[in-house]
Amino acid sequence: MSKVAGLSLFLLMPFQVLAWEDDAVLAFISQVNPIILAQRNVSKAYEKSDSLTWALQNTSLSGRLGLGGTDFRDDPYTVYGGVQINIPLSSIKEEREQAVKLVAEAKALDDMHTKVLLDIAQLRQMEAELEASDVRRKFLKEKAAWLKERIDEGYSSEMNELWTIGSKLNTEDALIAKVGVLAKTQRYKLAKYAGTEWPTLLAYLEGKTETLGGYDG
Template sequence: MKVRIVFIVALFLPFRVVAWEDDAVLSFISQVNPIILAQRNVTQAYAQPDSVTWALQNTSLSGRLGFGGTDFRDDPYTVFGGLQINIPLSSIKEEREQALKVVAEAKALDDMHTKALLDIAQLRQMEAELEASQVRRTFLKEKAAWLKQRIDEGYSSEMNELWTIGSKLNTEDALIAKVGLLAKTQRYKLAKYAGTEWPTLLAYLEGKTETLGGYDG
């Protein structure tokens, strides 16, 4: 009866809540991934300047020197000066290039999210397998303890079943070790999306930190 109760409770207990969140991971990657940052820098370089910046970029001081004086001066030279405004003829081309850069940045971000989501899904599946295996292992250990008690009380016929339980426990231990190693590798793979910030993301995925610093707001 005790084993049945433990098994039923184990079935209905929720798995341990994994600390990290998908949205936080994607947001962090979007802000620190070197490929996305490089694409974003290109987009900003092609961005249309504001009116003040445009005036500074396309306005220059001009001056020229002419021979002969004027009616009011006897100087042999006449100086002409002022501001010269250059109106770029390629503004439409620049706008088109800017639009293309924006599209390229959006595509790079979307591609990165797609790859990251696939790796997130694999890690989630591995973690789910670990949780399920832990539940089965807990049940098997409880049952093994109950069978051992029965054997100590003189029910020697339970010995074969105890060996069977022990074999199943070994199988679960091997599965936990295997999937645990795969999950560890997958966390490293996912963390590498963060470029030089990968240790921060890895610590978050491992549950060593609850936040991603100033990036997950």
């Protein structure tokens, strides 16, 4: 393989731009993150019951026997029955505890969103660097192709310029390789926010799937 032909191998290394939406990632994590789910379960446990549930929880049947019969029965005992309703004296305390749990849930969600958005911003920066490097690389490849044509036409003086471009292409390749590894690690970091659903989120961040099911609208 000639040196000039070797330079043409750069044309076979395109950069793939990945498309994913910040809002979709944030919504997905908000629905499946184990910390958020645990906090919501606690809030739900303190949730105030509806009217029917409250009645079932605080109503009981009561009955007792009394001596003596009635005008209609000769039984020696009289049965008294009824419904007893227990009104909880701690209702205000329960409402206060529910409010505290809702505030804790909101804070946990806000803290999680802050962390996720920071990691999204870092990943976006890395992908921007990869895309910018790819633009520079395409320009250098086009110029290298033009110089190669000049050399094929007998302008051997262009050889030094061609090698200079080849060196710049190597620099861009090294940058893409370095940032590409960092971006891959960052995608894994983001995906782990999704708990057991992390493979689904990772596939989305890597461009292997276009949606996140029903979580991304």
